Amino acid sequence: MSAATVQAQAGTGSSVSWANAEGGATFNLADSLTDTTTPISVPTATGTVFSWIKNFSLAVTGTGTTTMSNRTVKMSGSATTGLALFFKDVAQASYAQAASGNRPSSSGSNGATPAGYTSMTTSAQQWDNTSHSTGSTGPNGDICVVVMSVDNTYSGGPGTAIALPSIVLSYDEQ
Amino acid sequence: MQNTYTWIAAYWDERVLREEDAPQGFVDVDQEQIKSVALLTAENKLVYCVDIPEQAHAIFFRRRSRVLNLTDPDNVQFGQTVHCIGWEHNESAVYLFVLANGITLLTNDLQAI
Numbered sequence: 001m002s003a004a005t006v007q008a009q010a011g012t013g014s015s016v017s018w019a020n021a022e023g024g025a026t027f028n029l030a031d032s033l034t035d036t037t038t039p040i041s042v043p044t045a046t047g048t049v050f051s052w053i054k055n056f057s058l059a060v061t062g063t064g065t066t067t068m069s070n071r072t073v074k075m076s077g078s079a080t081t082g083l084a085l086f087f088k089d090v091a092q093a094s095y096a097q098a099a100s101g102n103r104p105s106s107s108g109s110n111g112a113t114p115a116g117y118t119s120m121t122t123s124a125q126q127w128d129n130t131s132h133s134t135g136s137t138g139p140n141g142d143i144c145v146v147v148m149s150v151d152n153t154y155s156g157g158p159g160t161a162i163a164l165p166s167i168v169l170s171y172d173e174q
Numbered sequence: 175m176q177n178t179y180t181w182i183a184a185y186w187d188e189r190v191l192r193e194e195d196a197p198q199g200f201v202d203v204d205q206e207q208i209k210s211v212a213l214l215t216a217e218n219k220l221v222y223c224v225d226i227p228e229q230a231h232a233i234f235f236r237r238r239s240r241v242l243n244l245t246d247p248d249n250v251q252f253g254q255t256v257h258c259i260g261w262e263h264n265e266s267a268v269y270l271f272v273l274a275n276g277i278t279l280l281t282n283d284l285q286a287i
């Protein structure tokens with residue numbers, strides 16, 4: 001039995017292109033891992049605004065003879081007050097390029113959770129439990145779509161390098 | 175990739191199946207005949223063992239993590255590998271999680287670590 005080599009990747013583009021996301025990701029209003037020119041505005045009154053979506057996946061880069069299942073996501077620590085992360089499970093076949101049209105609608109309340117998403121916490125939460133062989137390269141299992149929110153309680157000020165907890169994607173290999 | 179532990183399954187008829195002798199991995203284990211599942215160190219020392227109750231389904235997996243560093247993109251982080259042996263039967267389960275540093279957790283919560 002040989003274990004697979006797996007990498008956390010982000011999908012962008014209209015016909016998805018997957019690339020290494022382990023060097024970091026910037027949440028913004030763009031279909032980009034690194035863009036810092038399309039910032040999310042901090043609400044000046046009670047309310048929550050959201051980033052454009054980010055499509056993450058656990059991808060096999062070196063094949064094995066194992067299977068992967070129980071894909072979970074969590075934050076490495078708590079986020080700064082006023083900032084939050086959310087996720088949802090999307091099948092690979094239903095990949096959608098990040099765009100203004102699929103950006104969650106703003107809310108008039110602080111601490112809002114976008115429709116269809118689950119609040120990310122420091123405890124592992126499963127987004128996909130289907131078992132897939134690691135015998136071929138590419139994304140293994142469903143996409144974990146993630147958005148970031150900022151609400152009126154955020155007091156950290158503007159910037160292009162606002163820190164968020166790391167996102168930990170885990171899976172069981174057998 | 176060198177794993178901290180490998181698994182070994184012991185059967186009621188005193189046969190054993192080691193991970194290196196299972197081309198398809200833990201799915202090669204005969205669930206009807208398994209008596210216990212254990213973890214061996216690289217030196218072939220048996221360090222952790224779980225007995226499998228009758229009719230229970232023996233479990234083994236390695237829980238691996240990949241980290242998206244949103245704080246310092248120049249600091250690439252790697253998640254640790256956690257080994258797990260145990261069993262599941264209907265609504266009951268026992269999971270023995272073993273971290274890379276040897277710390278263990280015995281629980282019925284699959285997502286405990």
